[in-house]
Amino acid sequence: MEIRILQLIEGAKRARGLAVIIDVFRAFSTACYAFSRGVNRIIPVGDLELAYSLKEENIDYILMGERQGKILPGFDFGNSPTHILEADLTAKTVVHTTSAGTQGIVNAARADEIITASFVNAAAVIEYIRKKNPAVVSLVSMGNACEYEAEEDTLCAQYLKNALEGKPCLTRSEIKETLQRYAGQRFFELASQSWSPENDFYLCTDLNRFNFVLKAEKKKEGYYQLQKADT
Numbered sequence: 001m002e003i004r005i006l007q008l009i010e011g012a013k014r015a016r017g018l019a020v021i022i023d024v025f026r027a028f029s030t031a032c033y034a035f036s037r038g039v040n041r042i043i044p045v046g047d048l049e050l051a052y053s054l055k056e057e058n059i060d061y062i063l064m065g066e067r068q069g070k071i072l073p074g075f076d077f078g079n080s081p082t083h084i085l086e087a088d089l090t091a092k093t094v095v096h097t098t099s100a101g102t103q104g105i106v107n108a109a110r111a112d113e114i115i116t117a118s119f120v121n122a123a124a125v126i127e128y129i130r131k132k133n134p135a136v137v138s139l140v141s142m143g144n145a146c147e148y149e150a151e152e153d154t155l156c157a158q159y160l161k162n163a164l165e166g167k168p169c170l171t172r173s174e175i176k177e178t179l180q181r182y183a184g185q186r187f188f189e190l191a192s193q194s195w196s197p198e199n200d201f202y203l204c205t206d207l208n209r210f211n212f213v214l215k216a217e218k219k220k221e222g223y224y225q226l227q228k229a230d231t
Contacts, residue, residue: 008146024155032121032214062095065095067099124212139160
């Protein structure tokens with residue numbers, strides 16, 4: 001098994017084999033929390049106009065996402081796991097668009113298979129990859145707004161790689177301590193609490209909280225659909 005760590009949009013475009021699109025703060029942590037609240041499927045889109053269009057055509061769809069970290073006009077939720085923690089999303093379809101994570105899915109067109117990952121379902125992702133045993137695994141860290149590398153995504157990619165290669169991995173407390181020193185500091189700023197609450201940091205670094213993997217498959221309509229993978 002050849003394991004590659006790639007970065008940003010270009011990394012997603014270069015992804016081959018089994019592509020693992022990583023966005024810890026916060027897209028693919030939030031997606032896991034959404035499924036834990038009963039979501040049936042998530043439609044991850046890169047284009048904001050497509051998100052609005054899907055909502056216009058399907059009034060029951062839930063809009064979730066952000067630009068520059070903040071909830072978008074007309075959206076039901078931002079990209080915050082805290083804000084959906086008590087939401088009843090049973091059997092709902094969510095349209096999810098973000099500055100980084102969902103951009104990775106739509107740009108990984110040359111991969112054989114696409115799944116998502118963050119720390120909250122890392123063990124499930126590792127087990128899934130081991131069972132699949134692909135020739136190539138592309139771990140794609142989506143970074144901050146796809147513009148520059150993000151410590152949390154690269155740390156998660158290295159965590160997955162180390163586990164797959166049988167090397168020592170950081171503990172839950174080490175992950176939190178490492179990220180709180182720098183990358184997670186924005187969650188503790190008073191001015192951002194309405195859209196990026198402190199609790200998001202703890203929810204996004206809750207290692208192995210969920211035991212499922214989210215797999216993206218392209219539908220005939222041209223967009224992707226994210227659902228729990230068969231294990």
